[in-house]
Amino acid sequence: MKIIGLTGGIGSGKSTVAGMLADAGYPVVDADRLARDVVEPGQPALAELAAAFGDDVLDDTGALRRGVLASRAFVDKQHTELLNSITHPRIQELRRRRFAEAEAAGAEAVIYDMPLLVEQGADRECDLVVVVDVEVEERVRRLVEHRxxxxxxxxxxxxxxxxxxxxxxxxxxxxxxxxxxxxxxAQVQDLVARIQGL
Incomplete structure (x- = not known):
């Protein structure tokens, strides 16, 4: 099974392209979704985050208070690395499981939708790297206008x-x-043809 890395800056329309590829029949593994799933109530990472950053990073229902965690995790490099040491191994494990599920279901390729694909070096693990590219000012305009x-x-x-x-x-x-x-x-159709030719 081929891994197709899909990335692009905020406001680039990466999610739109991911949706079009899903419509073309490719399973999409969304890195942001993985990061949310590993800190759901009942997940081991959530208990570890509470132990590391304080029980009050959880609300009364036991769900993560993201704003509180962010205010503590991003104060300096040491705390950010602590957050990453708890969440990243869980995210990688879940990603591998999602890829294995796609392969077991007979997928010839899986789309790995990851905003920080290049920053984190994950592009090197992909068979094809797709970047959705938009000029900065156009991205600013869209995010102000639409979001x-x-x-x-x-x-x-x-x-x-x-x-x-x-x-x-x-x-x-x-x-x-x-x-x-x-x-x-037309660009996504060309991409699908390229994926099929891998």
């Missing part, structure tokens, strides 16, 4: 991610999403 985010907040988030040149340099395929969603169809 109601403040422009300054969007620019701050973009600055925290890998720069576009680094992402493009890691790409085997670049999907240009600067235009209308309808312009994606």
């Amino acid at each position: 109601g985010l403040a422009a300054a907040d969007v620019r701050r988030r973009i600055a925290q991610q890998s720069d576009d040149e680094t992402r493009r340099a890691a790409a085997d395929v670049i999907i240009d999403n600067n235009g209308a969603v309808s312009a994606l169809d």
Whole structure:
């Protein structure tokens, strides 16, 4: 089974492309979803996070209070590394399980939808790396217009991610999403043909 890494900066339309690939019959493993799943109530990582960062990172129902955790985990490198040491092994284990499930179901390829694919070096584990590319100002405009985010907040988030040149340099395929969603169809069809040819 081939692993197709799909990435792009915030506001690039990566999720739209992932949805189109799912419609084409490919299972999609969403890294953000994995990160949420490993801290659900009853998961071992949640108890470890409470032990490491304080019981009050959990609410009255035992669910994670993400804002409280973030305020403690991202104060310095040491605390961020503590968070990562708890969550990352669980995320990797769940990712491997999802890939194995896709392969057992007969999938010839799985789409690994991961915002930090390049930053975390996961692109090196992929058979094909797909980058959804959009100019920064267009991403800012879309996120302000469609998600109601403040422009300054969007620019701050973009600055925290890998720069576009680094992402493009890691790409085997670049999907240009600067235009209308309808312009994606032909590019995604070409991508599907490329995946089938792997």
